[in-house]
Structure formats: structure tokens, C-alpha cells
Amino acid sequence: MNGNWFKLLCSKKELQLEGTLNGGQSFRWKKHPQKHEQWIGVFLNKLWILEQKDDCIMYQVHEKKSQIQNEKYYNQLLKNYFQLNLDLRKHYSDWSESDQYFKDAAKQFYGIRILQQDVTENIFSFICSSNNHISRITSMVEKLAQFYGDEICQYDGQTYHSFPTVNSLAPASVEQKLRTNGFGYRAKYISKSAQYIVDKGGEDWLEKLKEMDYTHDRKALMALTGVGAKVADCISLMSLGHLESVPVDTHVYQIAKRLYMHKLPTTKTVTDKIYSQIGDYFRQLYGPYAGWAQTVLFCADLKKFQGNNIEISEAKNPKKMRS
């Protein structure tokens, strides 16, 4: 294990940890139970402790002794994970020019980044996300790691596990185990999808998706049981590098209709046609990084940011509105 603090130079404007780690992209980050300014999370089979400073991120890495590397190496991993090569301020400026709502939201929600996530984790986490609460999704993802992942280390009295491989989710026993642990119908989705991916060639097949274009791998992903349009778009955006992908959930639909597309028909669930209309609208508005822009915009609308003075955040929970 390793308790050293390392330093990654990076301004708050370029990367805001709070909005990025707590924005519903990854379900593996939490605040340190005692030290609330620190974030604890797992990726690349390592436990990371991150703390935002004015001009840098201070961090620790905990992993097996045999794998310990130096600061330069870890900095590179973080740069990849947060996609720091992308000039975010430039894009914010472009998106602000295209859209006044974005411009308003951007003032407060600066530094929101799309994480470059692991494909396997992304697929199975978002299969869990359908028709579900964040808190329950989080506990399901934790269980997957606990049951089928590898132990990484102990930290602060907790044992941390890596996210499981596709192979480890494929055995026939998995569905029943997940069922008895509260996964509901998603147990079958996970098991069937893991088996399907293994049949196709496992993680190698998933890596090949990154070389395909958005339209094609979206179609490939939707062949997985439990992966529909929205989940496929989340995966395309968050782990396959297709930044034009715009995941449309019921919430995005509500806001799109209210603020941008008044003529959109009123329906209980988002139909295929409405879904593609909304995606196309935002792609036309923001360009090839539409999914990223849209993530920033709707970050302003999440419950956890309620009480903040952004106009967009008012629509979401009329019941809870004050003043």
C-alpha cells in the first residue's frame, strides 16, 4: 500500500471534482466519510483518494505493492481518465456562444468533464441504472465488485474491489446469486449480456467497438439484453469516446421540451422518434461534442444541486420549491 500524496497540476476551471464525480456518470465515487473534501473511488484496479486544490489535484493511490508506480505515471492515468487533453474552456466558450441556457449554467457548473470510463464497468453499471434510483444503483455496483471483483486493498477499515471482468460475470450461477441479492430483473440482463459478450470475443470485442463509429457501435450495444437506446448512448459517450452521443432519459426529455423544443409531443415514455429528435437537436446545437455539452447543461438540473440559483434547476421538483 501507499500513503504518499502526489500532485497533478490542474485548475478548478479545467476540472471540477464535485460536479464531475458526483454527476451520475460513475457510481464508484464517494466522499470520504470523515474528510469531506476528499473523494474515494476505484478505477484501473486501484483505489484513488482525490482532493481538489485551487491549482491542482492532490491524490493518493493505493494498490498492490508489486504494481506501485511513480507520480509521472499516475498523473498520466488521471489525465486520461479526466480527458485533460481536451481544452474544456475553449469548448465551454463555443457552447456558450451557441446557447444562452448553456451560458447561464456554465458560470456555476464550470469544469464538468466526461470521464473516460472502463467499458465493462460502464456497461454493467448502466444496465443496473435502468428504471432505478442512484442510491440503489450504487449499492448494486458495489455488490458486483464485492462478489466478482478482485480485492485491491484495505483502506479506513473498508475492503475495496476492482470491477469484475466480463468473464467473471458470465457463469450460469451469476443470475441466481444476483437475484437473491436484490438485483431484480436486472440479474438476468447482466448474466445474459456477459454471456453474449464472451461469445463475441470478450473484452477484445469491446475494445474493437472503440474503433467503430457512433451509429454502428450503438447498434452493436443495443443487441445486449437490458441495453436500450439510453444505456447504449451512455456507454458510447462515457467509455467508447463518442462525444456526439446524447443519452435521453425522461428528465432530459422534460427539459428539452420545456426549454428547447416546445412542439415536442407529450408522452409518458420517450418514443424512438422523440428520442432521435432530441439527440439530433442537441447535435445540431452544440456540434460533435454535444453529449459533453448536454451533460454539463443537465448537471445544473440534478437534485443534489437544488437550492442553487440556476434557473434550469427550478423545473425539476416543483413540490420541493421554496419561496
Place this chain on the structure above:
DNA sequence: CGCCTACCTACCCG
């Protein structure tokens, strides 16, 4: 296409 229903479960709210 659009519409309908079932699907697991934990948590919220009346």
C-alpha cells in the same frame, strides 16, 4: 411507428 404492460426493489411520502 406508437402504445401498452410487466418487470425487481428500496425508498419516499401521504
Place this chain on the structure above:
DNA sequence: ACGGGTAGGTAGG
């Protein structure tokens, strides 16, 4: 205290 409604959808008809 108990029970219906709902949560970042999806599959199947």
C-alpha cells in the same frame, strides 16, 4: 403503520 407511487428504461406483444 401501511400501501401506493416512483426511480436517469427495456423487452415483448
